[in-house]
Amino acid sequence: MLRTLVLLICTAALPAAAQDYPTKPIRIIVGYAAGGGNDLIVRVMAPRMSEGLGQPVIIENKPGAQAIIATEYAAKAPADGYTILMGPTGPMTMNPATYAKLPYDPVRDFVPIATIGQFPLLVVVGARFPGRSVKDLIDYAKKNPGKSNYGSSAAAFQIATELFKQKTGTAFVHIPYKSSGESVQAVVAGQVTMTICDPPPASGPLRGGTARALAITANERHHWWPDVPTLKENGVDVEVWLWTAFFAPAKTPPAIVARLQKETARVVRLPDVKEGLAKLGVDPVGGSSEELGSRLARDLAKWSAVAKAANIRNE
Numbered sequence: 001m002l003r004t005l006v007l008l009i010c011t012a013a014l015p016a017a018a019q020d021y022p023t024k025p026i027r028i029i030v031g032y033a034a035g036g037g038n039d040l041i042v043r044v045m046a047p048r049m050s051e052g053l054g055q056p057v058i059i060e061n062k063p064g065a066q067a068i069i070a071t072e073y074a075a076k077a078p079a080d081g082y083t084i085l086m087g088p089t090g091p092m093t094m095n096p097a098t099y100a101k102l103p104y105d106p107v108r109d110f111v112p113i114a115t116i117g118q119f120p121l122l123v124v125v126g127a128r129f130p131g132r133s134v135k136d137l138i139d140y141a142k143k144n145p146g147k148s149n150y151g152s153s154a155a156a157f158q159i160a161t162e163l164f165k166q167k168t169g170t171a172f173v174h175i176p177y178k179s180s181g182e183s184v185q186a187v188v189a190g191q192v193t194m195t196i197c198d199p200p201p202a203s204g205p206l207r208g209g210t211a212r213a214l215a216i217t218a219n220e221r222h223h224w225w226p227d228v229p230t231l232k233e234n235g236v237d238v239e240v241w242l243w244t245a246f247f248a249p250a251k252t253p254p255a256i257v258a259r260l261q262k263e264t265a266r267v268v269r270l271p272d273v274k275e276g277l278a279k280l281g282v283d284p285v286g287g288s289s290e291e292l293g294s295r296l297a298r299d300l301a302k303w304s305a306v307a308k309a310a311n312i313r314n315e
Contacts, residue, residue: 021081021256025056028246029074030086031067036179037200037280038244041116042086044276048267053259066155067091068102075109079249081256084113088244092296094155097303099314106247106300111257112292113246114264117282120218121160121240123231124202125194126187127210134215134234137194141170149173151183151192155314159303160217160240161196162310167236187211198242199224199281217241224281243285245292261289 028046032038042059050057062070067090074085092106104110123134131137141148150172152158158174165172175192177183181201186192188210196217205211215231216222217240231238246264248257265286267273277284307313 019255021259022053022055024082025058026053026081027058027060027083028086029070029077029083030059030061031063031070031088031091032061033063034061036063037198038086038088040280041244041277041282044273044280045116045264045267048270048273049263052263052266066095068095068099068104071095071106072103074247075104075249077249079251079253081248081252081260083249084260085110085247085249086116086244087247088156089242089299090154090156092245092247093299093303094159096300097159097307098155098312106296109250110247111250111252112289112296113248113257114261114289115243115245115285115287115292115295116264116268117277117284118241118243119198119282120216120222121157121196121242122199122202122206122213122225122228123164123194123196123215123217124184124187124206124211124213126190127212128190129193129212132212132214134229134231134236137214138168138170141168141172141193145171147193149175149192151175151177151186151195152197153177153179153183155312156242157183157196157198158312159306159310160238162312163240163306164196164231164236164238166306166309167238184211196240203281243295244282257289 028042030039030042039061046057046059062073071091074083077083095102096106131140150161152161177186180197183195183197184201184205187195188205202211206213213228215234216225216228217238218230219239221230268284268286274284
């Protein structure tokens with residue numbers, strides 16, 4: 001009886017806007033160009049979220065500066081649930097680990113809603129690379145320090161590779177590219193030795209035989225790539241999962257956050273959404289706001305330590 005009374009009082013105390021939410025279109029801010037991986041993921045989600053929320057869900061792309069522009073914009077948006085951020089691992093955990101100063105704080109300026117999905121990375125070399133295994137790659141790097149390099153397009157891939165370097169005692173030199181697709185093409189062309197990247201850009205070259213996947217960063221063999229061994233199988237203690245999630249500006253009413261969390265968790269379980277995410281190489285997650293908050297804290301600590309050890313600091 002007392003618990004029911006408390007719930008009634010709390011509900012009555014909520015602003016009318018929170019009780020009626022949503023009453024107008026919701027914008028999802030994406031820090032990448034249309035057609036990129038994260039943009040495609042949110043476009044799988046948005047139509048079904050719109051059905052469940054009863055309002056249009058509009059995707060607004062604000063690419064540039066490693067998603068810093070979009071993340072700052074979302075952080076400063078009104079905390080009313082009508083502007084939410086699609087926040088991947090990069091801007092939420094890798095940027096804070098590598099940039100000396102950011103115009104946002106992922107913990108202070110946001111409240112976690114829910115994780116959309118997660119995916120491991122692939123260690124990729126060109127078809128002309130003389131080795132066939134991770135051991136061959138490590139041996140090559142140690143014997144040819146002046147010729148060993150890697151391509152990456154974002155902090156997430158750079159830090160993952162720096163962790164690989166730390167664990168293997170190698171000295172691959174970083175060569176920056178504008179996209180992971182360009183990194184893969186550089187590997188295919190023999191311009192760089194290897195890349196650690198997200199699966200979608202590598203899928204075509206791998207199927208076409210112009211590139212080889214030596215390992216995956218999952219903790220066990222993955223259902224997308226059952227023939228690709230894990231790094232741990234190769235004696236390298238590295239596990240990397242990237243994720244993407246929804247965040248709301250800090251001080252968004254808890255009732256609105258709960259509504260968005262419930263809708264995200266519902267949508268990622270829908271068969272057509274799961275199929276759409278699978279085509280992009282993404283495992284659906286869902287989960288609670290608290291689970292996402294814990295994951296954010298763990299990854300911030302993990303990647304900050306890796307970046308510090310590798311002396312990665314962007315201005």
